[in-house]
Amino acid sequence: MSGETIVGALEPKADIAEPAKPARVDSPLKRLAQDFFADRLAVFGLCLFVVIALIAILAPWITPQNPYDLAQLDIMDGGLPPGETSFATGGTYWLGTDQQGRDMLSAIAYGLRISLVVALVSLACAIVVGVAAGVAAAYFGGRTDSLIMRVVDLQLSFPAILIALILLALLGRGVDKVILALVIVQWAYYARTVRSSAIVERRKDYIDAARCLALSHRRIMFRHLLPNCVPPLIVVATVQIAQAIALEATLSFLGVGVPITEPSLGLLISNGYDYLLSGRYWVSLFPGVALVVTIIAINLVGDRLRDIFNPRLQS
Incomplete structure (x- = not known):
């Protein structure tokens, strides 16, 4: 055998195909994040909401005044415009004060706390009640479905603000009363959303297989049916957070929401409404x-989630 033949036999074959690498499959959570x-607008809304949430959470440590502590309020500082100096402490009120001498910057931060706490707690409770009712209606069907959905239809036929006003007129003022009213108002939205998705999932083979086992x-219902109804539930929950904040502010503005000793954003706006045209615009404007x-920040996030989870809106 010649040298050229030996060298040729020792050289690697160029036409031997390498084994194909398995395709990388991203997790659903990673695809959702991508x-x-x-969407830059949705990212801006998320960042803005995170900043607002941090301001609300850190309010006791980053604000110069506790607006709920009457001992820290000085009537001599009442009605100061933005940028004025306190007569008592010498500090600067960057957003001015209201007629009680309450620092508007501190009051807004604490008001955001109440608004977010009321919205998130009522959201969690309403989701529990609404999801349980919606899944039960879709799974059992028949009279159970008819009874639950007739109650849902009856509640949704009335304006949410009207139901909340009636409930608070009976229950009285207070943060816990507002949360209870919002739960009663909101649970029907989640029940209807989950039911519509669960009815589609109930007819699939994996539900029949689970019944055969x-x-x-x-x-x-809760280990197999409910997890496949989560995407539309996330979209509705995001939208309802904004509506809960707006509804709580409306109730407080009308004087039936949170007590006057714990002013939320709606109550702050109401306190300065009478002074809006008399020069003290900042009392209502900044809240x-x-x-x-x-x-707006919450709605930007909710609109993007709706586009992601709705296949009809996919390009």
Whole structure:
């Protein structure tokens, strides 16, 4: 055998195909994050909401005054315009004060706390009640479905603000009363949303397979049926947070929401409404701006989530 033949035999074959690498499959959560962060407006809304939430959470440590502590209020500082100096402490009120000498910057931060706490707690409670009712209506059907959905239809036929006003007129003022009223007002939205999705999922093969395995109704509903109804629930929950904040502000503005000793954004706007045209615009203007910015930030996030989870809106 010649040298050229030996060298040729030792050289690697160029036409031997290498084994194909398995395709990389991203997790649903990663795909959701990629789709969400592809929209700059939604990212801006999320960042803005995070900043607002941090201001509300850190309010006791970053604000110069506790607006709920009457001992820290000085009537001599009442009605000071933005940028004025306190007569008592010498500090600067960057957003001015109201007629009680309450620092508007501190009051807005604490008001955001109340608005977000009321919205999030009522959201969690309403989701629990609404999801349980919606899944039960879709899974059992028949009279159970008819009874639950007739109650839902009856409640949704009335304006939410009207139901909340009636409930608070009976229950009285207070943060817990407002949360209870919002739960009663909002649970029907989640019940209808979950039911519509659960009816579609109930007809699929994996539900029939779970029934053939003699699994309990509770396990089938909450371990198999409910997880596939989460995407539309997330969209509705995001929208309802903004509506809960707006509804709480409306109730407080009308004087039936939170007590006057714990002013929320709506109550702050109401306190300065009478002075809006008399030169003290800042008492109502700045809380109103904070309320609008918060709702816009949440709606920007909710609109993007709606586009992601709705296949009809996909390009």
